Amino acid sequence: MVSEKPDVVIVGAGAAGLMLAARLAEGGQSVTVLEAGPERKLSDLTSSQIWARKLKWSEPAVSESGDHKIGHAFNAGSGTGGSAIHHYGVWLRMHEGDFSLKRDHGLGLDWPLNYADLAPHYDRVQTEVGLSGDADQERWRPKGAPYPMPPLPLFAQSRVLAQGFEKTGRHTSPLPLAINSQPYQGRRSCQYDGWCDAGCPIGALGNPLVVWLPRALAAGVRLEHGARVSRVIRSANNAQHMESVEYLRDGERKTLRADRIIIAAFAVQSVRILQSSATEQHVAPGNHSDKLGRYLMTHPAATVFGLFDEETYPHQGVSAGQLLNHDDYDKKNASGGFGSSQWMIGHAIKPHDLLGYGTGRPDISGAELEPWLKRAARHLGNMTLVCEDIAAHENRITLSDRLDSDGIPYAHTHHDLDPAAAARWTQRMSEGADIMRAAGASEVWSGPRIGMHILGGAVMGNDPAQSVTDAFGRVHDTDNLYIAGTALFPSSGAVNPTFTLTALASRQADHLLGKS
Amino acid sequence: MASTLITASYLIMGERLTLTPAEAAELKFTPEVLTHAELGAIEAVAEHLVPGAAEAGIAPYLDAQLRAGKHSLLIGKYLGVDISTQTGFYRSLASNLQQALQTGSSTSAVVSALWSDTQPDWEGPPASYMLFVLRADALDVTYGTPEGFENLGIPYMAHIMPEQPW
Numbered sequence: 001m002v003s004e005k006p007d008v009v010i011v012g013a014g015a016a017g018l019m020l021a022a023r024l025a026e027g028g029q030s031v032t033v034l035e036a037g038p039e040r041k042l043s044d045l046t047s048s049q050i051w052a053r054k055l056k057w058s059e060p061a062v063s064e065s066g067d068h069k070i071g072h073a074f075n076a077g078s079g080t081g082g083s084a085i086h087h088y089g090v091w092l093r094m095h096e097g098d099f100s101l102k103r104d105h106g107l108g109l110d111w112p113l114n115y116a117d118l119a120p121h122y123d124r125v126q127t128e129v130g131l132s133g134d135a136d137q138e139r140w141r142p143k144g145a146p147y148p149m150p151p152l153p154l155f156a157q158s159r160v161l162a163q164g165f166e167k168t169g170r171h172t173s174p175l176p177l178a179i180n181s182q183p184y185q186g187r188r189s190c191q192y193d194g195w196c197d198a199g200c201p202i203g204a205l206g207n208p209l210v211v212w213l214p215r216a217l218a219a220g221v222r223l224e225h226g227a228r229v230s231r232v233i234r235s236a237n238n239a240q241h242m243e244s245v246e247y248l249r250d251g252e253r254k255t256l257r258a259d260r261i262i263i264a265a266f267a268v269q270s271v272r273i274l275q276s277s278a279t280e281q282h283v284a285p286g287n288h289s290d291k292l293g294r295y296l297m298t299h300p301a302a303t304v305f306g307l308f309d310e311e312t313y314p315h316q317g318v319s320a321g322q323l324l325n326h327d328d329y330d331k332k333n334a335s336g337g338f339g340s341s342q343w344m345i346g347h348a349i350k351p352h353d354l355l356g357y358g359t360g361r362p363d364i365s366g367a368e369l370e371p372w373l374k375r376a377a378r379h380l381g382n383m384t385l386v387c388e389d390i391a392a393h394e395n396r397i398t399l400s401d402r403l404d405s406d407g408i409p410y411a412h413t414h415h416d417l418d419p420a421a422a423a424r425w426t427q428r429m430s431e432g433a434d435i436m437r438a439a440g441a442s443e444v445w446s447g448p449r450i451g452m453h454i455l456g457g458a459v460m461g462n463d464p465a466q467s468v469t470d471a472f473g474r475v476h477d478t479d480n481l482y483i484a485g486t487a488l489f490p491s492s493g494a495v496n497p498t499f500t501l502t503a504l505a506s507r508q509a510d511h512l513l514g515k516s
Numbered sequence: 517m518a519s520t521l522i523t524a525s526y527l528i529m530g531e532r533l534t535l536t537p538a539e540a541a542e543l544k545f546t547p548e549v550l551t552h553a554e555l556g557a558i559e560a561v562a563e564h565l566v567p568g569a570a571e572a573g574i575a576p577y578l579d580a581q582l583r584a585g586k587h588s589l590l591i592g593k594y595l596g597v598d599i600s601t602q603t604g605f606y607r608s609l610a611s612n613l614q615q616a617l618q619t620g621s622s623t624s625a626v627v628s629a630l631w632s633d634t635q636p637d638w639e640g641p642p643a644s645y646m647l648f649v650l651r652a653d654a655l656d657v658t659y660g661t662p663e664g665f666e667n668l669g670i671p672y673m674a675h676i677m678p679e680q681p682w
Binding site: 043045046047048049050051053054056058061063064071073074191193194195200201202315350351352353354356358359362365366367369370373374377378 | 564565566567568586587589590591593594595596598599600627631647648651652655656659660661664665667668669670671672673674675676677678679
């Protein structure tokens with residue numbers, strides 16, 4: 001069945017997809033968004049780490065291999081809002097040096113743009129979303145407008161941990177967050193109860209449900225849920241032109257034509273859709289140089305924990321943490337490895353679930369467990385290290401031989417961590433333990449290294465032989481197919497990516513509306 | 517059927533009732549995915565790891581979540597146990613535990629051997645990994661609820677209180 005033809009079809013109702021939908025529709029374009037997952041409403045965001053698992057990826061599995069897996073099931077989401085519905089709201093700008101890794105250090109890839117190109121979009125987006133922070137205290141922050149809201153208050157845990165940074169000659173600043181420290185644009189301020197991972201139903205955290213979706217719907221965007229896109233289809237008359245997308249909904253195979261097609265289905269699924277679009281006559285869009293799916297990245301990250309004599313009440317605050325340290329961020333070439341790193345300090349934390357303090361201590365069981373949990377519930381401190389990944393050609397997303405019940409191939413990811421990045425992670429984790437002890441922790445331990453965030457796979461670049469899209473996300477060998485989201489990132493930096501992917505989408509929207 | 521309804525209902529003497537896992541355990545629910553014997557072995561080890569897990573309903577919780585298929589809320593989906601393989605994972609765990617517990621060794625001795633991956637004749641994924649997943653499940657059902665938080669002295673402070681049965 002062929003539906004009416006919108007100007008733009010966007011695949012994926014996450015942070016990038018809904019942002020583009022809102023902007024393009026407000027600019028006069030007719031827009032349809034196809035979302036594979038179910039409809040999500042604020043009333044679905046139950047305060048439970050167990051119920052929160054409903055928000056994570058639950059479509060056909062993504063198989064993973066390598067010595068540092070990307071953790072797709074934890075990092076990805078499905079349904080309205082995508083993974084951003086359960087993101088923690090850490091909105092940090094990439095640093096200037098993150099855009100020129102190969103030029104400056106001979107490693108990884110360069111972006112086809114620089115910080116100055118994104119700066120106006122960072123500034124604009126932070127006003128639209130609403131960020132809380134203190135730009136002056138972020139001595140490492142690239143140039144940009146101050147935050148529209150003051151920072152969130154500090155709770156006991158962060159005041160204790162800050163002493164460790166101070167005693168070791170380091171600095172902290174309030175963590176900049178897309179969480180309201182005061183009422184903002186009709187949305188409530190935060191209650192500091194630490195349920196961000198389960199999704200914020202009060203609108204204090206600027207997820208796509210409260211920021212972009214209302215604007216998109218008001219501007220006439222049509223949103224279909226349960227619409228799993230299988231492939232994009234080339235025009236029979238013009239090989240550079242993508243004519244339509246094919247998708248499955250309620251067991252029925254459908255086709256939707258559009259003048260422009262934007263794939264914003266998070267890194268793995270965006271690549272899976274393009275790879276599934278190869279035909280006997282044509283390689284997959286963007287894969288003429290065998291770059292589609294390559295340069296997959298994930299931040300190597302881990303949490304350091306400590307137990308203190310002081311009462312820290314670690315249930316208070318927000319999941320993201322309260323303080324930030326970027327002292328070593330720009331020292332990519334410092335001895336002991338390679339790459340930027342950051343500390344997010346003082347997470348509100350629960351006793352169970354993947355990141356819970358009870359889960360992370362399998363050595364404590366039986367009769368000792370409950371007394372230990374009770375102590376941790378009042379005296380625990382924790383902070384998370386995020387390190388830079390280095391884009392590698394061998395780290396990639398491919399199609400699996402396995403098909404789901406609808407005949408759609410599963411995706412497979414392979415990711416090994418570069419030894420230099422791994423060495424940096426080891427070095428910083430050791431420093432983290434020292435910081436925790438300096439703060440007064442009597443017992444210090446750390447969680448395992450995990451993959452945090454998923455980036456790359458359809459990287460942007462100036463050279464069509466070395467990249468998948470141009471600087472505006474247009475797939476090189478097409479005239480109307482675009483990628484949006486973290487799949488475009490040629491480097492990872494060591495910051496959480498939602499601010500940058502949204503700024504990139506803002507730049508894309510201006511381009512598509514003829515404003516740049 | 518919504519996931520809530522799938523995982524909230526248990527067979528009690530042939531009648532399907534909406535219950536919490538703790539209530540289902542107390543009322544001697546009828547398993548629908550795993551067997552009594554399989555769940556018994558799992559429950560014994562879970563209780564050893566996380567005291568209170570049996571009363572909190574680890575056995576009915578696991579059985580109901582496995583019945584939920586793609587709606588399963590088990591933590592295994594984060595830990596590399598793909599939802600489509602979860603039933604096989606727990607069946608394998610139960611089989612291994614049944615065999616280990618039948619050797620006459622104490623539960624404590626068996627658990628020690630599992631953590632160190634030295635349990636003889638263990639088949640499938642490493643014992644320490646399977647035990648880690650089971651311990652996380654036991655923490656979920658014992659402490660991941662408003663009642664569990666209260667036991668630890670943590671104010672739950674829900675925006676939206678979770679439905680209780682899962």
